[in-house]
Amino acid sequence: MVDQALVSQVAAALRHARRILIITGAGLSADSGLPTYRGVGGLYNDKTADGLPIEMALSGPMLRRDPALCWKYIAQLAKACLGAQPNEAHYAIAELQRKKPECWVLTQNVDGYHRAAGSPPERLIEIHGQLAPVYCQSCAAQDPQWTANLDRPLPPLCSRCGGILRPSVVLFEEMLPELALETLHQEMAKGFDAVLSIGTTASFPYIHEPLFRTRVCGGFTAEINLTPTDQSPQMDAFLQCRAVHVMSELVSHI
Template sequence: MVNPALQPAIHALRQARRVLVITGAGLSADSGLPTYRGIGGLYNGNTADGVPIEQALSGPMLRQNPALCWRYLAELGRACLGAHPNAAHFAIARWQQARDGVWVLTQNIDGYHRAAGSPPERLIEIHGQLSPLFCQSCGAESPELAAHLHRPLPPRCSHCEGVLRPPVVLFEERLPEAAIHALYEELAIGYDAVVTLGTTASFAYIAEPVLRAQARGGFTLDINPMPASLGFGVDCQLAMSALDAIPEIVSHILFD
């Protein structure tokens, strides 16, 4: 039996040919990872070193004080390696595998969409991911993130002793050109529906796809336990976690 609250979303998404699913930290919170903002957020207040987390996890800090920056990169790394994709990640991947018009734009760096089976060619990791590490001096790659987290920080290159870093976008760094190009190439084609999961859409490039879909008469859906988290209206707002909503929605889209 269908949850009545989900029926409008199921009906609209079943009709949509092209769908963009935008995911934020709230999706991976159901895997046990900390969210970035809000109650218990990773980015609330100062770090134990007395600097805001945005400063600790910044490009300039990685250059000036790599040991301090890596102290907090390592926290993220341990959290991501210590958890796994949840049922919502797997449901989204099944949806993408069944419908070639479904794309994912994620702000998350945990790699869980890939691990769950989302097709890489329709997955835009706008903030990068935590591995493989690469050397800032010689460019050599190191896939041993877990091993490096048990060694003295910052991790060093085995070839030249340069400082390693993950391919993530730190604060005060530019977004990856390939990801931005892919996003705007697909936005130019347009989406019939845009779904936001566990995000406040505080970045313009996350809010823009929703606003573009609305402008062309597309369906917009926000799923977030905190109501009205986006700061602008959508066609349907579900005050639920992604884990409570997405597996059921996808199941009815694909199998009813």
């Protein structure tokens, strides 16, 4: 049972805030049927069927060294994402962005559900990239029919030059996209009145920093998660529940 006093507290803070940041992780998309794991997407908790840690199988070096093996797991991730849809919490976040024109979303997820739910791309920071578009590593041509490649021999090849295709996802051991980081830093410099973290247990600097800065400047911070995280004790409010059970109610009060 969600603590209604905490729900009212978070709703009031969001209602009075002008600049808001929503941080989302794999726990948000779990309610769409995607399993969670540390890192990209949500399929593995330990080692892959090939006996490798997922961090190694889904890495930039593996894509170069053994593209067929890397694509085996990219394809599993893609099929999982394509087999599900945005859930009620994604739509509630998009509605919040409609109500609050300075509400931003920073997501670790690569499933594209925020876009599909209607979050404006110009206020969406996909810090780990996204599954689409898929492009050729040799000639940079995009493949709009990339989903058909998932049922063909892997790795998928470019129809123009025969090069190996790859998704626009940040794989392990790869750098985060410069534009996404630059946008995040620009918005953090302006400050946020409220930051809401949803479904992430990550301890990356780009998660910690906006929360820390907002707290230091007297802003409101809250977290929605099934289990407490390292950040939970510092939050003004911690809602121990699934986002799908509370986000629509929060937004309805705004």
